[in-house]
Amino acid sequence: MKHFEVDRPTRQQLFSFLTSIKAALCAVFLVFAVVAGTGQAEAQSYRFSSVTIEGNQRIEPSTILSYAGIARNETVSAGELNDAYQRILASGLFERAELVPQGNRLVIRVTEYPTINRIAFEGNKKLKDEDLEEFIKSRVRQVYSPTQAERDAATLAEAYAQNGRVSARITPRVIRRSDNRVDLIFEVFEGGKVEVQRIGFVGNRAYSDRRLRRVIESKQTGLLRALIERDTFVEDRLLFDKQVLTDFYNSRGYVDFRVTGTNAELARERDAYFVTFNVQEGQQFRFGEISTVSEMNGVEAEPYHDALKVRPGVVYSPTLVESSIARMERLAIKNGVDFLRVDPRITRNDRDLTLDVEFVLTRGPRIFVERIDIEGNTTTLDRVIRRQFDVVEGDPFNPRAIRQAADRIRALRFFSDVNVNAREGSRPDQVVIETDVEETTTGNVSVGLSFSTNAGPGVALGFSERNFIGRGQSLNAQIAASADRINYNLGFLEPAFLGRDVAFGLDFALQQTNSDNSLFDTTIGTFRPSLTFPVSENGRLGIFYSAAYEDMSDYNGVSGILQSEVNQGDLWTSALGYQFSYDTRRTGLNPNAGVLLAFGQEVAGLGGDNEFIKSTGRLVGQTTVMNEDVTLRAILEGGAIEFKKGQNSRFLNRFNGQVIRGFEPNGIGPSENGELLGGDYFAALKLEADFPLGLPDEYGITGGAFYDVGSIWGIDKRNATGVVSSTGFNDRHVIGFSIFWSSPFGPLRMNFSNALKKEPGDIEQVFDLTVKTEF
Structure with missing residues (x-):
């Protein structure tokens, strides 16, 4: 390896050379700095004596100058020139802009946004074009804005998400056309519906997951996913679910209940959600001491306390408190006491888990209703909405x-949205009630298919309108036909007859059967007007008139009784009747139990051919047990028909239907030569239970068990030509098992029956299948 050495004089020369280069670079840098500084100083300000605008086609030059904000012969800095450029772009009218100073002249070059020639949607199948157009703000013949198109795409994606398609993607595209026009195309990828795969609850002890899933609106994916939309995930629905869960627990005494959190977790494949409600139940409270005091001069507390129905020991419910207050305030109006207000003061007793309620009668503020304003009802008449108010202008x-x-108003189901608010009127002591509604569809056309082990397959065509021409009236028509039967029905109901809480109804019915599956043909026509009105908080009374045409013909049997009845030909019946019902299933003290009592009579003889009194009654009691997972039900019903002496009942008047399970319709009762005749009396007791089978909820399958006891008996034997049997009360006993399935074809019920006790000639039915659906 060679070594080179640099002697001292050479190092000195190198140092001098580097020093010279450094000095030269500094000099060059200084020159450039001076030159650059001079140029920057010159670019700091401009003065334009003229402005030229290029590229505009639709936008007037004065409009562009107004956005620029640059005046002639005024000094303009570079920053102000940049601000002018930003203002022109921010107007949203131009795709590009350029400001070019040329001496004392400023040239503004712009490229205008095109106008929208056409808006189209591609790839959408679940939502129609007209539905999607309602969500976007871009419009034909308006200036195209990429920013607005992107906002429209995001809005459309949100609309799809509300329909359970969170993976939907919307991409706006433009197609250039002549004359600076574009077609705006929204390319839609809808994706699949993201379903709720599983709904679970954490922290619930009193009620099972299965019971709570029946309360909320959201539903798990099941076999009905093609027909039911509630199994898709909608985030807003969870807020409603939280509220109904709270109401459910509060109405059962769990006053401390709250939903501590809701977790909706999207599966890795993004095709399903797992929803979990975290709840805190607390303890169940009951009513403790119930008292009423008056702080209003001249008003005694005792009459108002006597009006209460809630008693100590009953499970606490805010609904019961509200209904008690409403009952007291109605009593005050009846007694002519204005501005009475009831203030419930609740004392909590944690030791014995009771809530003492003291109802305090006080005088409320003297405020009157100035008027009631109604908006948004494009079809429904004002009076239909107004009659839902118990107050009128001038009332407290x-x-x-x-x-x-x-x-x-919401219960009418005429509107998709209802908002009722009170605001201050023309004076501080007056309020204006503002009612804002949004109409919804109220008509329905249905095509139904049915199948029964008794009647076989059938078809039904129907039309119904529950807000006929905006008057709040109901109109329905139906034609139902099977192999040996055809029914025509037409009904009309005015719920507020003469402006009062009285329902006026008109019903027309025509039924025809042939002898393919029976012993004779029948024709029955009925005209029935009625009036129904409340007589108590839970009781309603209906009165009616009935005109009926009845005909029996083409008999091909061997019964002398039936033959004599067919020989009578067509008969007319003119009758008056009433029907009373008492129902606590919705308004009773116990949300888990209720009672229905119905009783009615029909008195014929006001003209016509028949004179009789026909009485029917029905008593139903229902309750839930085992944390409301099991429903127990008992039904007791019966009837009797008594003809005037000298007259006989006919098959069409007698009781001949399926009064208990396990036997065919007209399968029990008196018979002659083996032909069943029906009876003048019937009675039945039905005990049943509905319960889960332990299957996953998404299968929609539950079970039931029943035990029925009943009989049909009693007949006039004067025209008999053969042996008449079972004329007396002979009870039949049936035990059975039911399977309920919410199938894709509709609610389906299968009964498997076994007659423990029967009579000779009875027609058993060991299996019964009923299904009906509409599409």
């Missing part, structure tokens, strides 16, 4: 009565 204002009126 009661916030609770207004809330109840809002609930009644």
